[in-house]
Amino acid sequence: MYKTKLLAIVMLLTLMVGILGACGGNANTGSEENGAKNSGGGKSGDKVELSVLFADSLFAGIHAELIQEFEAAHPNIKIKAESLPDSGIFDALRIRVSTNEVPDAYQVNIGHITTGLANDAGYLADLSSYESMAGYSESIRNAVSIDGKPALFTLGVGVLGLAYNKDMLAEVGLSEPPKTWEAFMDAGKKLKEKGKDLFVYAGKGETMMGNVFHWAFGSYAVKDPAFKEAYLSNKIDWSKPEYRAILKEGFERFKELNQYTRVGSFTNEFTIAQQAFAEGDSAVLMSGTWEGGALRKLNPDMKLGFMNMPYAAEDQNAYIFVPEDGLAANAKSAHPEETKIFLNWMFSKETYAKILKAKGSFSAMPGVGELDESYTDVPAWLETDRIQSFANTGPVPNNTWVALGTFAQELTFQGDVEKSIDKFIAEYNKTIAK
């Protein structure tokens, strides 16, 4: 009996010590813990481990070789790369910010809600002192700034648009991409008759479903500066009939387009949509000037083109400018010097040129990289006064934009356009009121 009690007491004490040890004491952040693990990382001979978080597509699949190259050149720094599916990257960042486990370098999108959260929590480093930031033009540095500080090394800039298969459009008599909505829908009808789809996109990427509305809002903003200002500042009075009409047209066109959209687009991962496009099942893919490399990799023989969504007449249509995602540095990193070395190397002109080559995206650094031939028209678009800086995730708050996509999908399956509009307006006003 005595032995049993003694054993119980010893076990209990051991457990208590274990629990208290696990729970108490170290109130450091995750990144600080990472640092503690490698304390003295800066000392010669010790290896520092940097954690880097990004989505699968950010480096178009060449991240492993880049990291290998970096580690070979910097034997004292080890990169612990965490690559996640595209649809989960910002959710992951959101969790890391909440739990104070932000990696040393991490993917952000300048307009995304999580970037603001990271900034509010003090995790967004000012990159103005990083040498590689000088490679970007001033306009790009401004476009990727928050609170006046450059906050990310963007992988590129460009426009949201439609990648298209030239051969498939030629099959329905189009030697040039369609210039009007009617011609676009006509192409859809003809392709459907041949058992093919006009359009494919990826609903799993939450914000993508609302993308058609970028052109709905953008083309109206081209002709109405007051609307543009209200839109960018999230103060649209949707009770105005002319503004309500924008929504109505957007919803109706979304529904019309979905007659020729590949089944599965509402629940697809983007990789599935890319695959359907690359295999010639769909003629057009909702895309941007950052996908060329990935698409050519999937089908090197495809004659790839890139067009603006023909939402409005060509001379009134908007071009949707998007600063691409990039890497930010953790302002609370335990290894700020090593993080700086890594990011400076990653976004040096030489490394950035390699990334651009793999991605086929539109360069954000003057004089670096070659323009993919499918994007030859894009520089001329950027010369016009019809550029709308409606990044993929703004200015409408993320959850309201996702709701817009959901209401538009609901309308596609069943429902009443007026009800869909009312639902969106209620959601918009509710979010803005908060």
Place this chain on the structure above:
Amino acid sequence: MQKRMFITGIFFVAPITIILAIFLFFPILQSVYYSFTDWKGVGGYSFVGFSNYLDIFNDESFTNALKRTLLIGIAAAVLTNLCGLLFALMLDQALKTKSLLRALFYIPNVIPIVVAAFVWRYMLDANSGLLNEWLSKLTGDRIAIPWIDSPDYVVYSIIAITVWQMWGPIMIIYLAALQGIPQDMKEATMIDGASKWRRFISLTLPMIAPGITVNVLIGLANGLRIFDLPFALTGGGPAGSSETLAVKIYRYAFSSTELSLGLASSFVLTICAMVVTFFFIAISRQYEKGVM
């Protein structure tokens, strides 16, 4: 002596009590507290009373997700049990392939659900999925049913996959219960001339009643908290038609900055799960009392 026993008992109970208090009760209470605030997961917060609860019940997508989750939970519990019991009855016979079948029925539960979701995504794809291909060959017509791409089908597809995934462990519990029925009782009912159906109703079912309670609770719990399958299979789409309460909680908490709404929704889910569970336990106890 009794006091000593009591103190010893306390010592033995203390470790798990402390662990539960730290890792379960405290976080639950903290979550309930935060559900009455406007905390976004980062930074400060203020007390907002029942405002979050009012907000979620005014949100149509939340109430739809709640109804959908209850449907999935109840349907999954019923169907998983029917399938599990059927397979267990099959395997309780003198079959040569018993071991092989048992392994085959159990395999779906071993596959990680996210992996299973991706496999099912290819199986159920409307354009080139195997299921439509088989149906097309069977009927001679081109079948392109949007199993996971239409609000009309997606919930039923999710229920079916959940049942497929869960019937293994349920079957094993039933099989153990069936094998626990004394042989002499089985023989007595046969000598009395009872038909197979009568033997099942009057002997088998009452004898495995505790197993039914456990299995239905397992089925309900799995159905009500379902997250990974719809999230990996459809992301909650199309048009939010496969968004379960757990997915909705995730959306509130992580896709937007409304963590406090997510916490309020979690509390509602917990209450629903408890109500459904206690209701079922009450019914099953009555049944067990009545028949045993």
